[in-house]
Amino acid sequence: MILLVLEQTLNGLQLGVMLFLMAAGLTLVFGIMNLVNLAHGSLYMVGAYLATTFVLWTGSYVLGVGLALIGTLLVGVAVEVIALRTLYERDHLDQVLATFGLILFFNELIAVLWGRAALYTRLPGWLSGHVQVLPGVRYPLYRALIIAVGLLVAALLWALVTRTRLGMLIRAGASNRTMVAALGVNVRLLFTVVFGIGAALAGLAGLMAGPIYAVQPGMGEQILIQVFVVIVIGGIGSIRGALVGAIVVGMVDTLGRAFLKPMLATVLSPSAADTAGPAIASMSIYLLMAAVLAVRPQGLFPTEARP
Amino acid sequence: MTSPARRAVAIAAGLTVLALVPVAAALVNQPFYVDLFRRILIFAIAAVSLDVILGYGGMVSFGHAAYLGVGAYAVGVLTHHGVHNGYVQWSFAIVVSALVALAIGAVSVRTSGVYFIMITLAFTQMLYYLGLSIEEYGGDDGMRLAARSQFPGVIDLGNSTAFYYLVLAILVAFLYVGHRLVEARFGMLVRAARSNESRARAVGFSPYPYRLVAFVIAGAMCGVAGALLVNHTEYLTPEFMHWTRSGEIMFMVILGGMGTLVGPVLGAVVLLLLEDVLSAWTAHWQIVLGPVLVIAVLFARRGLVGLLDGGARRIGGSASDRGGEPNGGGARRFGGTPPDA
Numbered sequence: 001m002i003l004l005v006l007e008q009t010l011n012g013l014q015l016g017v018m019l020f021l022m023a024a025g026l027t028l029v030f031g032i033m034n035l036v037n038l039a040h041g042s043l044y045m046v047g048a049y050l051a052t053t054f055v056l057w058t059g060s061y062v063l064g065v066g067l068a069l070i071g072t073l074l075v076g077v078a079v080e081v082i083a084l085r086t087l088y089e090r091d092h093l094d095q096v097l098a099t100f101g102l103i104l105f106f107n108e109l110i111a112v113l114w115g116r117a118a119l120y121t122r123l124p125g126w127l128s129g130h131v132q133v134l135p136g137v138r139y140p141l142y143r144a145l146i147i148a149v150g151l152l153v154a155a156l157l158w159a160l161v162t163r164t165r166l167g168m169l170i171r172a173g174a175s176n177r178t179m180v181a182a183l184g185v186n187v188r189l190l191f192t193v194v195f196g197i198g199a200a201l202a203g204l205a206g207l208m209a210g211p212i213y214a215v216q217p218g219m220g221e222q223i224l225i226q227v228f229v230v231i232v233i234g235g236i237g238s239i240r241g242a243l244v245g246a247i248v249v250g251m252v253d254t255l256g257r258a259f260l261k262p263m264l265a266t267v268l269s270p271s272a273a274d275t276a277g278p279a280i281a282s283m284s285i286y287l288l289m290a291a292v293l294a295v296r297p298q299g300l301f302p303t304e305a306r307p
Numbered sequence: 308m309t310s311p312a313r314r315a316v317a318i319a320a321g322l323t324v325l326a327l328v329p330v331a332a333a334l335v336n337q338p339f340y341v342d343l344f345r346r347i348l349i350f351a352i353a354a355v356s357l358d359v360i361l362g363y364g365g366m367v368s369f370g371h372a373a374y375l376g377v378g379a380y381a382v383g384v385l386t387h388h389g390v391h392n393g394y395v396q397w398s399f400a401i402v403v404s405a406l407v408a409l410a411i412g413a414v415s416v417r418t419s420g421v422y423f424i425m426i427t428l429a430f431t432q433m434l435y436y437l438g439l440s441i442e443e444y445g446g447d448d449g450m451r452l453a454a455r456s457q458f459p460g461v462i463d464l465g466n467s468t469a470f471y472y473l474v475l476a477i478l479v480a481f482l483y484v485g486h487r488l489v490e491a492r493f494g495m496l497v498r499a500a501r502s503n504e505s506r507a508r509a510v511g512f513s514p515y516p517y518r519l520v521a522f523v524i525a526g527a528m529c530g531v532a533g534a535l536l537v538n539h540t541e542y543l544t545p546e547f548m549h550w551t552r553s554g555e556i557m558f559m560v561i562l563g564g565m566g567t568l569v570g571p572v573l574g575a576v577v578l579l580l581l582e583d584v585l586s587a588w589t590a591h592w593q594i595v596l597g598p599v600l601v602i603a604v605l606f607a608r609r610g611l612v613g614l615l616d617g618g619a620r621r622i623g624g625s626a627s628d629r630g631g632e633p634n635g636g637g638a639r640r641f642g643g644t645p646p647d648a
Contacts, residue, residue, distance in 0.1 A: 286430060
């Protein structure tokens, strides 16, 4: 039982870091450009598809994944330059609708190029083993790797934002764009760079998700809405909030799905638990969001920035 | 500015065309068109209900399909348990969707801007997953509706034309109710809160309860659309609440012209006809629809009604029409705190 709890906790952490990779990009873009980008999930999908294709094509996992990461970054920059740049000064309603249009376009484009059926990737042999996390406790190596990569990226992002010149500009841009532009910074380039970072993070999440979840058109939106929950809980625009929110949401979702049914079965009749368990588990993160908002309407880590 | 007489003529002409659809369909012997337009009008009702809060209240609800689904489930669940009386079913649909709107609104209406968008979207997704997980009512496969709602002696929904005219009558009634609502003191308060919340507060009223009531009314109206939709399709599925459905309804409002009530009807007609034409042409119609949507948002800022009103010369100044921000959206956004952030 303890082993099962430990395994599910690690699974929760793994989902959490994936959500964080998505949430960090989305929240950065929102914090700096004041842009609500629904198409962020499409970049996740693009990352997954490119990785699947490139890995098959090159025959090397590392090379394929590297190419996919660069490919997603380029797609992201292209989307920013072609479509999103004109949206920065529009209201949120226009942004939501235009990026909704982009989602329809990307989902269909993927369906045209790769078909609607789900793709499955096989992991290379050296990634498909298990690791010993505690004496006697084995955990899939690949999932452990995802956790490690996610935490590493979180640390790098922290260093980037707090320790580099680019990070300084990002923080400055988030708190007062007009002033940054007035001081002679090329804001347009800054926006493109930030969007590219966000796209690469989404692509990274997508390409890591490929071997675990089904790669199919529309896969981006399933995670995107969970990511919204994450950043609403964490506080929009806050990377720290995104990290905390992502881990909490990943844990609640995973542990809820794993343990709610058996826990309810101890109180309710088995058939009632069979019905109520999955239903409540699928609603748990949204109920959590409602509870957080009831106490803190601006999320756990509200940003003081001016939009 | 728009001349009210001109708009009244356009509305009357539009309604006449809609009223003649079954006649025309019978003439060309294509009963399919009655079905198509009935579906369009049902979505028009949903779009009009969204316009009440989006166009007049400035509440960008990205979860309006939730009430479509709740209304549909209310009817479907009662039918499943052997209650076929239409009055009972539809009242239940209205009450349940109003209650769901009250619950969602109580949390979301306190927030604004992007929080509001994401929260309404998230709660709708929650209801979607709830629908998927309840096996009793079909789960992800959905469930056939055993029989359409029954109004003995009044109307038979099995009669395609009669059902069509009922939907049209409900749409006209909702347009009238919506018009009275937004012109009433209540509507004025909701509109005032949209255009400048701090001034509204300074005048001495708190917008929250008014916004919440508007949100609940819109939810209940959309619940009726859901009850109609499940009778139309004779099939109940969580897909009614899918988030793309919310996006489509929102796009109908914007395409037609938000804050005009008749605009969303026009938007529903144009969008769904466009979908119908495109999907007959290629299975990958969304690859065309997506960019059309982006272009429409970028360039037709006041919607089709704005174009019909001869608004072309006003396009430059349209920012203040859209956002209700007197001194131009862009400038404000960069400087001070915009009302929707």
